Amino acid sequence: MSSPNQIDDPLDATTPSTRRAFLKAAGTTTAIALTIGFEWAGSARRAIATPAAPAAFAPNAFVRIGSDNSVTVISKHLEMGQGSYTGIATVLSDELDADWSLVRVESAPADAKRYANLAFGTMQGTGGSSAMANSWMQLRQAGARARAMLLSAAAAQWHVPAGQLSVRDSIIYHPDGKTQASFGSLVARAASLPVPEQVALKDAKNFKLIGRGQSPRVDVPAKCDGTAQFTLDFSLPGMLVALIRRSPRFGGKVKSFDASAATAIPGVVKVIEVPNGIAVVASGFWAAKQGREALKVEWDDSNAETRSSEAIMAEYRQLAEKPAASARKDGDAAKAMAGAARTISASYEFPYLAHAPMEPLDAVVKLTASSCEIWAGDQFQTVDQANAAHTAALDPQQVSIHTLYAGGSFGRRANAGSDYIVEAVSVAKAYGADGTPIKLQWTREDDIHGGLYRPMYFHKLEAGLNTSNELVGWRNVIVGQSILAGTPMAAMIQNGIDATSVEGAATIAYDIPNIDVELATTKTGVPVLWWRVVGSSHTTFAVEAFIDEVAHAAGQDPYEFRRKLLAKEPRMKAVLELAADKAGWSSGPMAKGKGRGIAVGEAFKTFVAQVAEVSVDESGQVRVDRVVCAVDCGTPINPDVITAQMEGGIGFGLGAVLYGAITLKDGHVEQDNFNSYRVLRLNEMPKVEVYIVPSTEAPTGVGEPGVAPLGPAVANAIFAATGKRIHVLPFPKTEAT
Amino acid sequence: MPTTFVLNGKPTTLDVDPTMPLLWALRESAGLTGTKFGCGMALCGACTVQLDGRAIRSCVTPIATVAGKQVTTIEGLQSAPGKAVQAAWIKLQVPQCGYCQSGQIMSATALLENNAAPTDADIDGAMSGNICRCATYGRIRAAIHDAAQAIKS
Numbered sequence: 001m002s003s004p005n006q007i008d009d010p011l012d013a014t015t016p017s018t019r020r021a022f023l024k025a026a027g028t029t030t031a032i033a034l035t036i037g038f039e040w041a042g043s044a045r046r047a048i049a050t051p052a053a054p055a056a057f058a059p060n061a062f063v064r065i066g067s068d069n070s071v072t073v074i075s076k077h078l079e080m081g082q083g084s085y086t087g088i089a090t091v092l093s094d095e096l097d098a099d100w101s102l103v104r105v106e107s108a109p110a111d112a113k114r115y116a117n118l119a120f121g122t123m124q125g126t127g128g129s130s131a132m133a134n135s136w137m138q139l140r141q142a143g144a145r146a147r148a149m150l151l152s153a154a155a156a157q158w159h160v161p162a163g164q165l166s167v168r169d170s171i172i173y174h175p176d177g178k179t180q181a182s183f184g185s186l187v188a189r190a191a192s193l194p195v196p197e198q199v200a201l202k203d204a205k206n207f208k209l210i211g212r213g214q215s216p217r218v219d220v221p222a223k224c225d226g227t228a229q230f231t232l233d234f235s236l237p238g239m240l241v242a243l244i245r246r247s248p249r250f251g252g253k254v255k256s257f258d259a260s261a262a263t264a265i266p267g268v269v270k271v272i273e274v275p276n277g278i279a280v281v282a283s284g285f286w287a288a289k290q291g292r293e294a295l296k297v298e299w300d301d302s303n304a305e306t307r308s309s310e311a312i313m314a315e316y317r318q319l320a321e322k323p324a325a326s327a328r329k330d331g332d333a334a335k336a337m338a339g340a341a342r343t344i345s346a347s348y349e350f351p352y353l354a355h356a357p358m359e360p361l362d363a364v365v366k367l368t369a370s371s372c373e374i375w376a377g378d379q380f381q382t383v384d385q386a387n388a389a390h391t392a393a394l395d396p397q398q399v400s401i402h403t404l405y406a407g408g409s410f411g412r413r414a415n416a417g418s419d420y421i422v423e424a425v426s427v428a429k430a431y432g433a434d435g436t437p438i439k440l441q442w443t444r445e446d447d448i449h450g451g452l453y454r455p456m457y458f459h460k461l462e463a464g465l466n467t468s469n470e471l472v473g474w475r476n477v478i479v480g481q482s483i484l485a486g487t488p489m490a491a492m493i494q495n496g497i498d499a500t501s502v503e504g505a506a507t508i509a510y511d512i513p514n515i516d517v518e519l520a521t522t523k524t525g526v527p528v529l530w531w532r533v534v535g536s537s538h539t540t541f542a543v544e545a546f547i548d549e550v551a552h553a554a555g556q557d558p559y560e561f562r563r564k565l566l567a568k569e570p571r572m573k574a575v576l577e578l579a580a581d582k583a584g585w586s587s588g589p590m591a592k593g594k595g596r597g598i599a600v601g602e603a604f605k606t607f608v609a610q611v612a613e614v615s616v617d618e619s620g621q622v623r624v625d626r627v628v629c630a631v632d633c634g635t636p637i638n639p640d641v642i643t644a645q646m647e648g649g650i651g652f653g654l655g656a657v658l659y660g661a662i663t664l665k666d667g668h669v670e671q672d673n674f675n676s677y678r679v680l681r682l683n684e685m686p687k688v689e690v691y692i693v694p695s696t697e698a699p700t701g702v703g704e705p706g707v708a709p710l711g712p713a714v715a716n717a718i719f720a721a722t723g724k725r726i727h728v729l730p731f732p733k734t735e736a737t
Numbered sequence: 738m739p740t741t742f743v744l745n746g747k748p749t750t751l752d753v754d755p756t757m758p759l760l761w762a763l764r765e766s767a768g769l770t771g772t773k774f775g776c777g778m779a780l781c782g783a784c785t786v787q788l789d790g791r792a793i794r795s796c797v798t799p800i801a802t803v804a805g806k807q808v809t810t811i812e813g814l815q816s817a818p819g820k821a822v823q824a825a826w827i828k829l830q831v832p833q834c835g836y837c838q839s840g841q842i843m844s845a846t847a848l849l850e851n852n853a854a855p856t857d858a859d860i861d862g863a864m865s866g867n868i869c870r871c872a873t874y875g876r877i878r879a880a881i882h883d884a885a886q887a888i889k890s
Contacts, residue, residue: 226771407836651872
């Protein structure tokens with residue numbers, strides 16, 4: 001049942017896209033499959049959406065105003081670094097005319113009824129760079145309605161029409177110019193008023209926080225003094241810590257184990273088998289780790305993946321030569337290619353990538369016969385709630401989730417199987433479901449070995465130029481694993497096409513008369529998952545590296561060549577032009593050993609172009625000196641957060657193309673920790689300049705799109721500097737290290 | 738076997754396995770959770786604390802080896818450079834996910850306590866052992882310069 005004061009008409013301001021439509025439908029599918037959409041009985045525990053509470057005014061599920069003037073914004077989205085808490089609070093507080101210094105944010109409970117991601121349909125979760133896009137109108141409405149009720153309360157108190165009052169920084173002013181009332185002084189009266197059905201939203205020119213740079217991040221102070229609470233930091237009295245020994249190969253099962261040495265370690269409380277391996281439950285991390293090292297386990301690999309990644313890629317190369325499912329067909333690419341004056345072809349190979357967030361996966365679970373309480377940096381509340389319930393043999397209503405700060409995720413914490421949540425619940429269940437709080441802790445090695453990687457992909461591209469050097473045909477065959485296959489979202493795979501495998505390639509924006517994009521979906525035993533910017537993490541590289549090769553073959557400037565092909569894509573063209581202009585593209589070739597490369601992409605309806613400048617020394621060592629980035633994400637909400645996400649996306653993307661690769665040898669992952677799974681370090685970070693396109697379009701996300709063009713911009717810059725193209729990622733060690 | 742040392746200025750005795758890394762003794766026995774676990778192999782710097790004024794990786798430092806010494810964690814950061822670093826971190830809005838930032842701040846503080854005017858090369862040398870997956874590196878560098886300026890003026 002929805003509360004009478006709940007906003008029931010949240011508007012989804014985003015424009016349709018393949019990805020969003022897919023996720024929306026995916027959410028619906030999940031809802032059916034996992035039985036959600038209930039009023040969680042425990043939701044009142046947090047005292048939100050309880051307008052009758054005397055000390056606070058909570059007109060809707062998203063804001064609570066205290067008699068002490070505090071404004072608490074309830075975030076339905078995980079804060080994993082992308083600035084969602086600040087963005088959400090900015091939007092709501094602007095319409096509320098709240099004093100930013102009084103605004104704080106707390107996380108919403110798991111309750112899809114009130115806190116669904118509108119881009120996902122009926123499912124609560126964070127991903128697809130959708131937090132601001134789906135919340136925009138919902139939170140503006142929530143803030144505006146709360147403001148209207150406070151105005152009505154003041155109007156009633158002063159016996160003046162509400163229209164004659166003004167509001168600034170959480171204070172309502174009487175038209176007499178002297179009398180005023182703080183929000184806090186009005187909460188009791190406001191709470192007794194009906195929620196208005198219609199409220200006017202601000203005209204953009206009247207925004208005081210949105211786009212104004214006046215709302216610094218709400219989470220930064222606590223992240224500078226050690227007080228920000230991550231799951232790693234959360235504990236309960238009597239809590240135990242569990243580590244799990246998992247199969248060294250994907251799909252391996254426990255054949256037998258000997259726990260005698262492990263149980264002899266002081267502090268080890270129990271050693272128990274769980275579906276995913278053997279759990280060592282101990283008084284603390286160190287005892288659990290020593291216990292795990294002392295375990296003796298024999299594995300049954302009869303159903304395990306035992307191939308090497310190189311063998312898998314060899315299969316992909318062959319599959320690219322065979323007919324595959326059509327993801328896009330404009331005109332007749334084969335005919336265009338046959339009639340072309342010249343054809344160009346290239347292939348690109350992409351490895352498995354681990355997300356490797358700084359906080360290894362962890363979750364705290366308190367399980368009894370009738371309840372399951374979870375504390376985690378939870379990214380997929382509705383799915384996690386359903387999977388936890390299934391594991392514990394409870395109803396989803398009996399599972400509560402407290403979402404804490406996540407120490408990064410990059411997609412890892414949002415997975416259909418809720419792997420780390422299910423493991424934690426499994427341990428608590430095997431322990432006896434007696435209410436003992438248990439923290440499941442992964443180590444870095446568990447994380448690097450743990451699967452759910454960005455899939456390995458092979459791209460084969462062909463292009464045809466006519467006698468005027470115009471691009472007349474484009475063919476892109478993509479080979480790789482589906483992220484959705486084998487999950488409750490598999491129903492979204494239509495005609496053999498998982499949209500997450502082809503987005504950015506099937507949606508290529510260049511105006512080419514004949515386009516053919518095909519997908520061969522493969523199966524391996526290696527579990528895969530979305531990784532920051534999802535499909536565009538490989539498709540944008542393939543498209544933008546290849547279009548650069550085609551421009552070169554056509555004897556044209558790679559920027560001008562792209563620009564001409566984007567005549568019908570004004571927003572993408574505009575970011576391309578802005579990046580080129582700010583980077584000084586027209587200043588001509590750089591000095592010997594240096595090069596400039598450009599790339600552009602769209603992801604989640606945000607447009608990003610980047611120009612990279614590199615230096616390559618005589619030994620072939622590459623240094624990225626500077627990246628100029630232009631972004632159009634619609635109405636900019638927090639310009640500094642947008643800038644930070646572009647900077648971070650560039651660093652994340654650069655680490656991946658320079659070093660990122662998970663490889664398998666006979667089914668064993670060859671990387672273990674940050675020594676063998678290299679990521680970008682401070683001394684390798686380029687200077688980054690970010691330019692935000694002014695816009696009044698509805699806002700779109702910034703957490704992921706900045707990653708996509710970075711790799712091809714750098715690869716194209718390396719070509720400009722050296723004449724060498726890169727076709728296999730990560731970049732060759734001789735050039736990159 | 739108990740280990741006695743000075744933790745954030747206070748004499749402290751922790752009765753834990755002497756081979757237990759300082760990181761886990763701080764977090765689970767002393768209740769100081771600002772110091773983070775990232776790799777367990779001194780590869781990422783998330784666990785950085787100061788030992789007698791030097792930045793060390795607490796995840797590979799057995800607690801027995803700090804007996805009689807001064808350990809400073811993010812919770813006990815009191816020096817002028819430390820305060821300047823924290824202020825610069827807030828001013829330049831450095832953190833994203835924030836998980837690595839205690840370690841970053843401890844490394845940056847140790848740098849500024851020993852070098853009042855670090856060059857970019859000095860910052861590379863002192864800070865490249867601290868990984869930030871959000872890649873806040875540009876802001877870390879700028880904030881260290883900003884803190885150095887603030888201390889000077």
